[in-house]
Amino acid sequence: MATEKHFKYVVLGGGVSGGYAAREFVKQGAQPGELAVISKEAVAPYERPALSKAYLFPQNPARLPGFHVCVGSGGERLLPEWYSEKGIELILNTEIVKADLASKTLTSAAGATFTYEILLIATGSSVIKLSDFGTQGADSNNILYLREVDDADKLYAAIQAKKGGKAVVVGGGYIGLELSAVLKMNNLDVTMVFPEPWCMPRLFTAEIAAFYESYYTNKGVKIVKGTAAVGFDADANGDVTAVKLKDGSVLEADIVVVGVGGRPLTTLFKGQVAEDKGGIKTDASFETSVPGVYAVGDVATFPMKIYNDVRRVEHVDHSRKSAEQAVKAIKGKEAGEAVPEYDYLPYFYSRSFDLSWQFYGDNVGEAVLFGDSDPSSAKPKFGSYWIKDGKVVGAFLEGGSADENGAIAKVAKAQPPVSSLEELKKDGLLFASKI
Numbered sequence: 001m002a003t004e005k006h007f008k009y010v011v012l013g014g015g016v017s018g019g020y021a022a023r024e025f026v027k028q029g030a031q032p033g034e035l036a037v038i039s040k041e042a043v044a045p046y047e048r049p050a051l052s053k054a055y056l057f058p059q060n061p062a063r064l065p066g067f068h069v070c071v072g073s074g075g076e077r078l079l080p081e082w083y084s085e086k087g088i089e090l091i092l093n094t095e096i097v098k099a100d101l102a103s104k105t106l107t108s109a110a111g112a113t114f115t116y117e118i119l120l121i122a123t124g125s126s127v128i129k130l131s132d133f134g135t136q137g138a139d140s141n142n143i144l145y146l147r148e149v150d151d152a153d154k155l156y157a158a159i160q161a162k163k164g165g166k167a168v169v170v171g172g173g174y175i176g177l178e179l180s181a182v183l184k185m186n187n188l189d190v191t192m193v194f195p196e197p198w199c200m201p202r203l204f205t206a207e208i209a210a211f212y213e214s215y216y217t218n219k220g221v222k223i224v225k226g227t228a229a230v231g232f233d234a235d236a237n238g239d240v241t242a243v244k245l246k247d248g249s250v251l252e253a254d255i256v257v258v259g260v261g262g263r264p265l266t267t268l269f270k271g272q273v274a275e276d277k278g279g280i281k282t283d284a285s286f287e288t289s290v291p292g293v294y295a296v297g298d299v300a301t302f303p304m305k306i307y308n309d310v311r312r313v314e315h316v317d318h319s320r321k322s323a324e325q326a327v328k329a330i331k332g333k334e335a336g337e338a339v340p341e342y343d344y345l346p347y348f349y350s351r352s353f354d355l356s357w358q359f360y361g362d363n364v365g366e367a368v369l370f371g372d373s374d375p376s377s378a379k380p381k382f383g384s385y386w387i388k389d390g391k392v393v394g395a396f397l398e399g400g401s402a403d404e405n406g407a408i409a410k411v412a413k414a415q416p417p418v419s420s421l422e423e424l425k426k427d428g429l430l431f432a433s434k435i
Contacts, residue, residue: 368387390419404429
């Protein structure tokens with residue numbers, strides 16, 4: 001017989017946001033038995049960024065339980081037993097297939113029902129698959145994606161099975177750049193393919209991208225730009241053997257890794273909550289149009305105070321901070337106390353090979369490049385400021401120290417005026433250190 005369970009608080013989603021929300025509920029005094037975290041994954045919440053980096057390293061790869069939340073932000077590591085010690089019901093391997101917000105009921109694929117008083121939607125994103133577009137041969141073996149630890153295990157196994165083989169990475173964004181690097185570190189022959197004129201086009205200028213493309217080329221990664229994968233060949237076993245490109249060329253492949261973006265998982269709530277910009281619309285406390293229902297992380301479209309705008313942000317930093325903010329707001333409301341509004345500064349970072357960059361703010365307006373962006377330098381260090389309406393609104397830095405990264409974050413937050421772009425280019429990091 002299908003079970004029914006009731007909780008005061010339910011967090012739907014066991015990713016980064018789910019784990020950070022659980023920790024915040026405990027900090028804010030939630031009592032044993034009040035909270036459940038429901039996850040379709042088989043493991044307790046973990047820091048997802050590890051999957052495209054240390055999880056795939058050829059030497060000493062990261063493995064669970066090493067990177068459960070909240071180690072990614074320097075916090076305590078929440079092992080599965082932490083949840084039971086705190087009286088939190090961690091409900092794993094459970095996919096919710098129906099959400100009825102009017103009756104405050106969630107139904108699982110197995111027919112179990114969960115009722116709640118307060119719901120925190122932390123469902124995150126799913127990867128966009130080439131099979132979604134009907135791409136020919138896209139369901140061949142060894143065409144892989146990366147979102148969850150199961151995906152990382154499949155990719156790791158493929159790397160071991162195809163040692164010294166040919167890998168094609170489809171996509172030139174975050175995942176494409178990080179996975180091309182880690183595949184090369186595993187001594188595969190790597191080709192990266194993307195349709196845009198340069199890599200990471202949503203963030204990088206052509207000048208910034210030129211550095212990374214040259215650096216990767218020097219490391220032996222081949223880059224094919226301005227074309228897309230339109231089909232795949234496979235052998236008699238169904239294993240991928242080649243990637244067919246729109247420009248007519250064909251790339252041999254033993255492994256294909258696809259990173260062409262994600263979709264926020266909001267389908268369960270369609271027609272029940274207000275939506276905006278592809279996500280669930282929330283206020284500054286992450287409460288949706290339905291009282292008692294909150295949304296955080298990738299799925300939330302929220303007021304970004306610094307830009308007087310509403311935005312949706314797909315990044316681990318926001319996943320952590322929005323979860324904490326929502327829980328503070330939930331508990332604050334119960335206590336009749338106001339909570340400071342969410343004042344988020346957009347922050348993105350990446351690490352690959354020996355490189356490490358950070359970006360803060362908004363990449364709009366005119367970009368000014370500074371520093372040493374020669375990819376053959378022993379230790380390249382360069383950055384960019386973005387200037388709009390005479391003010392610096394965004395800042396990027398490759399190779400910065402903790403203090404230097406802190407300085408560019410301050411610049412993006414303070415938005416200081418700039419009189420001369422030439423002076424700014426000449427001053428470079430010195431400009432940030434004066435703020």
